[in-house]
Amino acid sequence: MFVLIWATLLFSVRGSNAGASMRERQYCPYGRYCITLTDGEITAEAGLCVVIPCSFTTPDSFTTKHIVWYKCEPSKKKCDIIFHTNKNNINLQTGFKGRVSLLESDLSQKNCSIVINDLTASDSGSYQLRVNARTGGFTFLSRATVSVKDLSQKPTVMIPPLTEGQQTTLTCTAPGLCSGSVPTMTWMWRRIGENDSHITGDIMTENLAVVTQRHSSTLTFKSSAEHHGTNVTCKVSFTGDTTTEETVTLNVTCK
Incomplete structure (x- = not known):
């Protein structure tokens, strides 16, 4: 073990x-x-x-x-x-x-x-x-x-297929399998021509072994045509002002 x-x-x-x-x-x-x-x-x-x-x-x-x-x-x-x-x-x-x-x-x-x-x-x-x-x-x-x-690892953002009118959930997983303190995880939502909107996600911690943990956050919303091309960023902040982030672009399929 x-x-x-x-x-x-x-x-x-x-x-x-x-x-x-x-x-x-x-x-x-x-x-x-x-x-x-x-x-x-x-x-x-x-x-x-x-x-x-x-x-x-x-x-x-x-x-x-x-x-x-x-x-x-x-x-x-x-x-x-x-x-x-x-x-x-x-x-x-x-x-x-x-x-x-x-x-x-x-x-x-x-x-x-x-x-x-x-x-x-x-x-x-x-x-x-x-x-x-x-x-x-x-x-x-x-x-x-x-x-x-310096921290070089980035969060992993999982995006399921997005279809207009359907509810979907994005999942962000923090890098590393142990940090000690639970990190802060924030979603930043930016549509074309708009300022960032900050959303603090609920953090879930999964205990993998004696000292290993996986931290993740989810963002759930109903997909629409307006979301197509939107940039979504997951920012992870660790103790000591250490931060890392990953940005993805949404691709919504119309019915």
Whole structure:
């Protein structure tokens, strides 16, 4: 299940070539303490999410009680805590609270993969893992690198055949399969020679898996000859003022 979720998320945030360039490498600097991370830069897009794939092994005598993820900045001597499985930890960096989650909550599975939602450009950087036992812990020096680019993906607008006098429904689906916060979706209706008319659609969320969701909005109206040639735009706004839109032109068939 984890492999399927990971592959699906990578496809959604990186595009159709996601799986082609993603490779993993295991690092074992101290023998029985090993971590497996993506070999190379993980690319994601603003407004959506990123998956940092990760797994680890420790000696049998080391029982992992908590895992901690850090974001490391070149300008700082210390890394900032962005995620801690101890819910009482108060040292989390403010900007990451509520945005980071594990793909697998059972630490005995040695799966340290995380999802970071509501991405912004400031999330670019390197991320480091620490595993804690009841006493002491171990910090892996190998880091995962994330690069957040501007959002290039567009919504998908589905138009059924339009016939004059019949009721029809347009459907707009937001890009990506996870973002964290539910986006705002607005329809803009523009006839030739007229100004835009803004309509806020009802947003429907479909849960596909543990952390994957599909957001969509519908616009229902009765087709008429006047609608022929009308431009309809679906605009999707994510957290952090990240927006994307798609425009379609209606083609109405007369009876």
